[in-house]
Amino acid sequence: MTGEFVLVTGASGYIGSHVVFALLEAGINVLAMENSTSTESGSLKKLQETSDKKLQICRCNLLNNEEISSIFKQFPISTVIHLAASKGVSQSMSSPLACYSNNLLSTINLITAMKQYKVFNMIFSSSCAVYGDQSQLPVNETAQSHSPTNVYAKSKKFVEEMLSDIAKADKEFKFIIFRYFNPVGAHESNLIGEDPSKLQVSLLTLMCNVALGRKEKITIFGNCIRDYIHVMDIAEAHTVALKKFQDNFNFKVINLGSSRGTSLLELIQIFENVNNVKIPYEIKEKREGEIEAIVADTNLAENELGWKARRNIESMCRDSDFASQEIHYETNINESDENIDSNLNYNDFQNQQNNIGPLDNFNNGEYEIPKHFSYHKIIDQRITYND
Numbered sequence: 001m002t003g004e005f006v007l008v009t010g011a012s013g014y015i016g017s018h019v020v021f022a023l024l025e026a027g028i029n030v031l032a033m034e035n036s037t038s039t040e041s042g043s044l045k046k047l048q049e050t051s052d053k054k055l056q057i058c059r060c061n062l063l064n065n066e067e068i069s070s071i072f073k074q075f076p077i078s079t080v081i082h083l084a085a086s087k088g089v090s091q092s093m094s095s096p097l098a099c100y101s102n103n104l105l106s107t108i109n110l111i112t113a114m115k116q117y118k119v120f121n122m123i124f125s126s127s128c129a130v131y132g133d134q135s136q137l138p139v140n141e142t143a144q145s146h147s148p149t150n151v152y153a154k155s156k157k158f159v160e161e162m163l164s165d166i167a168k169a170d171k172e173f174k175f176i177i178f179r180y181f182n183p184v185g186a187h188e189s190n191l192i193g194e195d196p197s198k199l200q201v202s203l204l205t206l207m208c209n210v211a212l213g214r215k216e217k218i219t220i221f222g223n224c225i226r227d228y229i230h231v232m233d234i235a236e237a238h239t240v241a242l243k244k245f246q247d248n249f250n251f252k253v254i255n256l257g258s259s260r261g262t263s264l265l266e267l268i269q270i271f272e273n274v275n276n277v278k279i280p281y282e283i284k285e286k287r288e289g290e291i292e293a294i295v296a297d298t299n300l301a302e303n304e305l306g307w308k309a310r311r312n313i314e315s316m317c318r319d320s321d322f323a324s325q326e327i328h329y330e331t332n333i334n335e336s337d338e339n340i341d342s343n344l345n346y347n348d349f350q351n352q353q354n355n356i357g358p359l360d361n362f363n364n365g366e367y368e369i370p371k372h373f374s375y376h377k378i379i380d381q382r383i384t385y386n387d
Contacts, residue, residue, distance in 0.1 A: 004076045005031035006242065009062065009110070010084030014194045015125065015180070015231060017043045019081060021187055022235035024051045028242070031075050035084070036061045043192045062106035065113070072117040079121040079245065081238055082110060085155075092151035093289055103155035104162075111166065120172045121245045123238055126160055128181045128227070128257065128294050129153030137261070138227075140297035141179070141253045150289030160253070167250040174250055176241050181227040181257035181296045183234050185316040193320070194231075203267060204320040211277045218279060220264045222286030225293035227257040228267065230311035230319065240305045257296025258309040267313070274317040 006023055010016040011032030023030045024047060032044050036059040048055045056075070060067045062084055085103045086092065092099040107124075114120065131139050132148050148154045163175045184204045186193030194205045209215045234256050244252075262270075268279050286292070301307045311319075 003029050004078035005029045005056065006079045006081060007031045007033060007071070007075070007077045008081045008083060009033045009106075010035075010082075010125075011057075012044050013083060015183055015234060016083045017047070017192045018187060018231045018235040019083065019238050020044065020047060020055065021192060022232065022239050024054055026239045028054070028239070030055050031071075031077065032057045033071070033084070034059050036064075036067060046191060062109055063101070065109050068109055068113045069116070072113050072119070077117070077119050079123070079242060080110065080114060080119060081123045081125075082107065083125045085125070087152060092155070096151040099151050099155050100158075103152075104158060107159050107162070111163075115170070115173075121174050122163070123176045123178060123241055124159065124163060126156045126177050126179045126253075127153060128179050128255070128296065129291065130157040130160065130179065131291075131294060133291055134294065137293060138257075138259055138295040138297040139255075141255055141300055149291060153289075164251050171250060174245050175252070176244060177251070177253040178234075178237065178241075179253065179255050179296075180234060181229050181255070181294065183231040184228050185230045185232065185311070185319040187232055188319055190319070202320075203264065204271065204317065207268065207271050207279050208320060210279050211275065216280065218268075218281045219284055220268075220281055221284050221290060222292070223263050223265050223283065224286065224290060225261040225263050225295065226267075227260060227295045228262055228313055228316055229256060229258045229296075229309050230316050232319075233258075233309040233311055237301065237305065237307050240307050244305060252304065254301050254304060255296040255298050256301060256309075257298055258313075259296055259298050260313065261293065261295040262313055267317075270313055271317045271320075274314050 006028055008016055008020055008023070008030060011020050011030075012034045016032075020030050020032050030051075032047075032055060034044065034057065044055070044057050048057060058071055058075070060071050062068060084106060086099045111122075114122065128139075129150065130145055130148055130153050131143060132145060132153070134143060136143075145157065148157050160177055163173075163177065167173050167175050182202070184194075184202045194202060203218070203220070206215065206218045210218055237256050241254075268281060271277075272279055298308065
């Protein structure tokens with residue numbers, strides 16, 4: 001393969017796999033980094049099969065400097081998109097040392113290797129959690145950051161400050177800090193999506209699990225207001241941002257949100273209406289470290305990048321469809337079925353809308369995709385769910 005690569009850390013994760021997808025669609029050579037201590041990603045392998053050799057996959061532990069150095073020696077890298085991190089508010093509060101170690105040390109090691117191999121462009125994934133509780137919404141990038149309310153948010157804020165200091169001292173570096181608000185949904189083809197078996201998943205994915213009968217109900221903690229944004233809008237922002245490195249700057253912080261606040265109860269209702277299901281739920285008190293309300297001001301993203309979220313909350317709920325989520329992550333799929341094409345190409349499914357009906361075919365852990373399911377090559381595929 002000729003040309004330089006964009007290195008994506010955390011590429012097998014929920015956001016990472018969608019960023020990889022968007023980069024490939026833009027014709028960019030991608031080096032997708034998985035954690036060498038974790039299992040291999042099926043979603044990345046599927047993208048590699050359909051990427052016309054523009055995707056290379058590597059495995060590396062970002063806490064191991066030798067492994068990082070070997071990657072930079074092997075591949076010509078122009079830009080790093082750093083997504084790998086420990087996430088989860090409650091886990092960060094109970095295990096702060098692990099969160100700080102993963103999120104801070106991994107970034108230090110990565111920056112050290114970048115400097116050694118003269119790679120100076122980085123997009124860093126931060127979080128709206130760094131704002132803490134704000135009295136005035138929507139919040140813009142110049143808002144005074146109140147003390148972050150949890151360890152995860154503090155780790156992101158620490159990294160932001162570290163990168164700002166590096167940019168001031170070394171003018172060769174250029175950092176774009178994206179503060180994600182609340183990404184949900186999946187690529188419209190549903191070839192990739194959020195793994196519902198993971199400990200930390202979005203509320204939409206929890207609702208998918210309830211709709212599939214894998215959970216009896218969901219639990220929400222308070223009725224917090226969030227700015228939900230389609231994960232593909234976030235992914236596409238990274239593609240647009242690569243052009244920004246041609247400009248003269250060293251450090252930029254940019255919000256990525258939809259600029260619309262939605263309460264948890266509103267989100268449940270929208271999901272039910274879009275997917276024609278009922279989601280039982282219970283409400284408990286807001287958890288320690290949770291922000292009451294947060295909504296993005298995205299004017300800077302529009303002015304600096306020409307980027308604006310395009311997909312609405314209904315699209316997010318539709319693209320988180322309960323049936324299509326399970327296609328990619330359940331292991332017991334009957335691939336001998338004559339209707340299954342195991343070499344699906346994502347280009348075949350661009351811009352399709354998946355309108356799954358009620359769960360009238362769900363019974364004893366099996367769900368048969370209705371006849372109107374829009375993946376023409378996998379109609380009647382039967383999927384078995386194993387707990």
